[in-house]
Amino acid sequence: MNPISPKTQVMTRSASSNSSKNHKTLSTPVTSEEILKAIADLKSIQSDTLTQCKANAKNLDTLISQISELKSENITLKNDISALNTRIANLEKNNPGSSHDSVSQLMFELSEREKCSSNLIAFGVPESNAPELGNRISEDLKNLSELISSVGISAPPDIKVIRLGRRNDHSSRPLKIFLKNKLAAVEFLKLFNTASKRSPNNQVLKLVRDKTLREREQLRSCHSELDRRTKSGEADLTISYLNGVPTVLKRKSKNGSHFLQTKHRT
The missing domain is CATH 3.30.70.330 (RRM (RNA recognition motif) domain)
Known part of the structure; x- marks a missing residue:
């Protein structure tokens, strides 16, 4: 029998030891609790993913609805602008100088109101x-x-x-x-x-x-109209604002009784 050198003996023991460790690791069984936990983790991840997808879908529906509303508003604005452009063109055609004056008066009134x-x-x-x-x-x-x-x-x-x-x-x-x-x-x-x-x-x-001077003039005119119509026998009249303009109207009835907001002549 051939003698084995010390170096060869060390290598043999190391290989035998590593083989034993690997065999022990591979042969460790997976318990049922670990399998159930892994399945539960997967279900939890799937549930979270599904919830997130539903939330994203809801946000997407809301976004689509808002885009649709914006498109509708843009169409309305375009129509309004087109109508205004037509009116301005007609005014300029019929009264070449009045359009510029009207715009100037409007800008002045807006500045005064501010x-x-x-x-x-x-x-x-x-x-x-x-x-x-x-x-x-x-x-x-x-x-x-x-x-x-x-x-x-x-x-x-x-x-x-x-x-x-x-x-x-x-x-x-x-x-x-x-x-x-x-x-x-x-x-x-x-x-x-x-x-x-x-x-x-x-x-x-x-x-x-x-109020601006123009607003005060409009309000005084309404008070004069209110006095004149009241003296003529009309009842239940009041001054209300329609689109920012004072107007003489019939008082509204609320729950069978009339109400009137006091306004000052200025």
Whole structure:
């Protein structure tokens, strides 16, 4: 028998040992619990994937619906623009100079309304008799704040005021209130009207939004028409705004009773 060298013996033992380890690893059985867990994990992944697909499908339906609405709105806008272009073309054809004047007047009115949008007009604020302008303004602010506080709210911060028209001995002039922006004016007017209706204390102060000269002329014309038609025997008439234009209409009936919103002549 041929003798085996020490080196060969070491290599034989190592190979035998590795073969034994590999055989042990491959022969380890997979338990039923592990199989069930793997199946449960797959089901969970499938369920999550299905839920995500359904959510994506719902979002897609919503997106398709919004696109359809936008297309419909675009068609309507195109039709409106086409109709306006036709009207403008007819106006320019029949009255070459009037179209430019109308556009200029419209732009001026829009600019004036933007300036008025951050202002309010107060009626019923006692007028100061102080000789100095600064003192009169301070007293007007104080009187205004007290009347506003009487309905349970506070006056807006950092407001400025100025009296409108010529001074007279019979009544206090309207007080124009300058707020910081349009949103502040709209929100405070809404807040005051709500508080004023709930409070029995306010019998004097009235607030309305500021109006341009054209708006005041339209409103005065409506009041004149209202007076004339009332004197002629027509009943249940009121002034309502249609598309921003004051119009004399029959009062609407709500639950069998009539209601009327008070409007000021300015």
